[in-house]
Amino acid sequence: MSYINRFKTLFHRPSDSVQEIISNPSFLKTSTIIIICTIVYTTIAELGLFNSIMPHFIAAYSIILTIIWFLPTFISMVFFKIIRRKFNTESYIEANALLIFSVITLGFIFLLIFMIYSNFFADPKRTAYFAMVYYNQWYPLALVGVIGAILIIHRVIKIGRIIVKAKIYQIIIIWLLAALISIYIAYLIFRGWL
Amino acid sequence: MKLISLKPYTPLTIFILVLILVMWLTYVPYPNIIRLTDSDYPNEQVPTIVTSDGNFSISSSFEKVWINGQELKIEQGIVEMPDDFSPGWYNITLQINGYNITRNNSIYVTPISLDDFTFIQVTDVHTPCYSGADIYERKNVFNLVNDMGPAFVVDTGDMTDYGLEEQYVYYDWITSDLEMPLYKIPGNMETYSDPHLERYARHLGPSNYFFYFGKTLFIASAALHSPRSWGGFDDAQIKWINDTLSKEADLKFLLNHITIAAKQGRDYNYVPWGWKDGHFSQIEEGYNEIVKILTNEKANVLSGHWHGYSDKFQYKGATFYNTPSVTRMSGIKEGPRFRLFQIQNNTIIYDNVIIYEKLHITREYTTNNTQVKIIINNQEGFSVPLNIHVKLFPSILPYVTNQGKIIKYTSTGDVWVKYNAPIGISEIEIIPTI
Numbered sequence A: 001m002s003y004i005n006r007f008k009t010l011f012h013r014p015s016d017s018v019q020e021i022i023s024n025p026s027f028l029k030t031s032t033i034i035i036i037c038t039i040v041y042t043t044i045a046e047l048g049l050f051n052s053i054m055p056h057f058i059a060a061y062s063i064i065l066t067i068i069w070f071l072p073t074f075i076s077m078v079f080f081k082i083i084r085r086k087f088n089t090e091s092y093i094e095a096n097a098l099l100i101f102s103v104i105t106l107g108f109i110f111l112l113i114f115m116i117y118s119n120f121f122a123d124p125k126r127t128a129y130f131a132m133v134y135y136n137q138w139y140p141l142a143l144v145g146v147i148g149a150i151l152i153i154h155r156v157i158k159i160g161r162i163i164v165k166a167k168i169y170q171i172i173i174i175w176l177l178a179a180l181i182s183i184y185i186a187y188l189i190f191r192g193w194l
Numbered sequence B: 001m002k003l004i005s006l007k008p009y010t011p012l013t014i015f016i017l018v019l020i021l022v023m024w025l026t027y028v029p030y031p032n033i034i035r036l037t038d039s040d041y042p043n044e045q046v047p048t049i050v051t052s053d054g055n056f057s058i059s060s061s062f063e064k065v066w067i068n069g070q071e072l073k074i075e076q077g078i079v080e081m082p083d084d085f086s087p088g089w090y091n092i093t094l095q096i097n098g099y100n101i102t103r104n105n106s107i108y109v110t111p112i113s114l115d116d117f118t119f120i121q122v123t124d125v126h127t128p129c130y131s132g133a134d135i136y137e138r139k140n141v142f143n144l145v146n147d148m149g150p151a152f153v154v155d156t157g158d159m160t161d162y163g164l165e166e167q168y169v170y171y172d173w174i175t176s177d178l179e180m181p182l183y184k185i186p187g188n189m190e191t192y193s194d195p196h197l198e199r200y201a202r203h204l205g206p207s208n209y210f211f212y213f214g215k216t217l218f219i220a221s222a223a224l225h226s227p228r229s230w231g232g233f234d235d236a237q238i239k240w241i242n243d244t245l246s247k248e249a250d251l252k253f254l255l256n257h258i259t260i261a262a263k264q265g266r267d268y269n270y271v272p273w274g275w276k277d278g279h280f281s282q283i284e285e286g287y288n289e290i291v292k293i294l295t296n297e298k299a300n301v302l303s304g305h306w307h308g309y310s311d312k313f314q315y316k317g318a319t320f321y322n323t324p325s326v327t328r329m330s331g332i333k334e335g336p337r338f339r340l341f342q343i344q345n346n347t348i349i350y351d352n353v354i355i356y357e358k359l360h361i362t363r364e365y366t367t368n369n370t371q372v373k374i375i376i377n378n379q380e381g382f383s384v385p386l387n388i389h390v391k392l393f394p395s396i397l398p399y400v401t402n403q404g405k406i407i408k409y410t411s412t413g414d415v416w417v418k419y420n421a422p423i424g425i426s427e428i429e430i431i432p433t434i
Helices: A016-023 A027-050 A056-080 A091-123 A128-135 A141-164 A168-193 B004-028 B133-148 B165-174 B187-190 B197-202 B237-244 B287-297
Strands: B048-050 B055-057 B064-067 B068-070 B078-079 B086-095 B099-110 B116-122 B152-155 B183-185 B208-213 B216-221 B250-256 B300-303 B311-315 B318-322 B337-342 B347-355 B359-365 B373-377 B385-390 B399-401 B405-409 B412-420 B424-432
Touching: A016 A091, A027 A056, A027 A091, A027 A128, A027 B004, A056 A091, A056 A141, A056 A168, A056 B004, A091 A128, A091 A141, A141 A168, B048 B055, B064 B373, B078 B318, B116 B133, B116 B385, B133 B165, B133 B337, B133 B359, B133 B385, B165 B197, B183 B216, B208 B237, B216 B237, B237 B250, B237 B287, B287 B318, B337 B385, B347 B385, B359 B385, B373 B385, B373 B412, B399 B405, B412 B424
Parallel strands: B048 B099, B116 B152, B152 B183, B216 B250, B250 B300, B300 B318
Antiparallel strands: B055 B078, B064 B068, B064 B086, B086 B099, B116 B337, B208 B216, B311 B318, B337 B347, B359 B373, B373 B424, B385 B412, B399 B424, B405 B412
8 A cells, every 4th residue: 555545644644644554664754854844834924823923932832742742652651661561662653643733733623714805805814823813812812722632642543552452541641741741841832931 | 764754754854844944043132233422412302301501511522612503512421501591492403524414303392390200101102004983082181191291201112013115104293382391212113114113213212221300310222133933132232231320410210121020020921031020021132231230220110012011029129110001902991091200300200100081281362371170080099299381471471370380481482381180070271470
C-alpha cells in the first residue's frame, strides 16, 4: 500500500491508519508533513488572532503545537518501555503524531472559520484573540477542544491496544501521567516563560 | 543503537532546534530603554505641571526661558510662573548655548491645588486594530476620566493590543480630548510587533522618566523582556531608578506595567519561580534590588497587566497597586475599570477602583451658555472626588455653585468645581453672581 493510505482513514477508521503505519512506518515523511502544517497553521493563526505576523510568535506557537502531540507521545512511550512492553518505537510515535495532529487540524479548521468570521463578518470586527480573550467568544472553541480531547482519548487507546498491546487501564494511567506532565511543561513555557 | 535508526527523527529534531534558535535570535531582553537627561525636560511627552503662581525647575544648562513668548526669570534652575497664566497648555522656548529650542505643549498650568489633588491610573486599554464599537467605548472611558477632572492621568501600559501602527493612531484619537497631561509607559503588548519599542517611542515617547506634582514624585520605568509577559531590570536601570527615586519628595510612586509584587499569581500561580518570599512577582532580573529600593523609599507602585485582578498589597513598607483593565475581560462582568487616587498633604487618602459603567457625569447648559447644571449619577458604592470643568459664556463676574467649591474660574468662562460626589444622583448648578 502506498504511504498516502494512512491519511485516507484518518478520520473515520483510525485503526486502519494504525495498521498501515505498523506495516510501513515512515516518521520522517509524516513528521515533515506535520512540521509544514505546523508552520502554516501558526502563521495563519497569528494573522487571524492578531492581524500581524512576527517570527517570534510563529516560533513560540509552533513549539506549543509540537509539544501538544510530541511530549505526551514521547513520555507515554518511555512509560510503556519501563513496564516492559515491546513495540516498534517509530510506529508508536508516528501513529500518535498522525492521529493527534489530525485532531489538531480539525481544531485549526474551526479556528480558521472563527478567525474569518471575526475579522471580516462580525460587527464589530475583531481579531480572534481580541474576541476570545476580551469578549467571551471562546466557548465555541472550548467546545471543539472538549470534542478534540475525546477524539484523542479514543485514538491513544486504539494505538495502545494495537501497537503496544497494553491493557486499557495501563494505557489510561500512562496517558494520564504523560498528559499531566506535558500540560504542565506546556504551561511553564506558555505562562512561565512566554 | 545505530545512528541510522535515528534518521526518522531528524526533521523533528532540526525543527525544534530551529524554533529555539528563532526564539533566541528574536528575544530582546531590554527593549529600547530611553532615559531622559535633565535638559530633555520638559517636553511634549513628559510635560511639567505647574500652578499659575507656582514654580518649576529646569536644567541649569538653560540660559533663558520663554513661555508662549513671555520671558520668565530663572533663579538657580527655578522658574517662577506669573499668576496671569490661565489653566491650559503652553509652549516653552529654552535657550541653551545661545540657541533657542521650542517645545510645544510642554507646560501645563493646572487649576488644581498641589496639596489636594486627584489623579487617575488607567491601564491595559488594549486598543484594537479595527475601528468601531470597541474604539468608541475606550473613547467614552477616557471622556469620563476627563470629566472627573484629575490633575493628570497615568497609563501603565498595554495601551495597544499588539503595538501596531493603526492601534497607536486609534489610541491617539481615544486620548485626544484629555485636557490634562497623560503620562504613559509601555507594556508587554507594545513589544509584540515592535520588539525594540521604536514605534512606541515615535508615538508616545520615552519609557523611563520622572515628573513631580507638587512634592509628589512619579517615576515611570518599563521593565520588559520583548516579546514576553515577564520582565526585569538591568543594572543600569536599577541604578537610574535608585538615583531618581532618592530625589527629595514627600510621596513617591513608581509606574510599571509588569507586576512586581502581589498576593497571588493569577493564572501564573503554578509557575514556581514566580514565588518570592511568600508573594508573587513577574520580575526576573533585578527583583531583589528593585524591591530593596522600593521598600527603602516606601514607594507606591502602580501596575496593571493582569486585567481582571485588582489589589493593594503591602510589603515591607512599600505598597503595590494592581489595577484592573480598561479593556473588558472574559468572565469579568464589571467592564472597563480604572483607579482614582486622591492625595491630600502628601498622603494617599483615596485609592478606589472606578467602574466606568457605574459613574455618569452630564452637563446641561442653558441656551445662552451662562449657567450649567451638572448631573452626577454615582452607583459605585462609595463617594467619588471630582474636579469638574465647565465652559460658560465669558463673564467678568465670579461664579457661584450650590454644591461643592469653585476652585478656579477665568474671565474666559472656564470654571472648575471641586465636589465629592456621594452615592446616588446629585446635581450641581453653577451660575455667575448677580
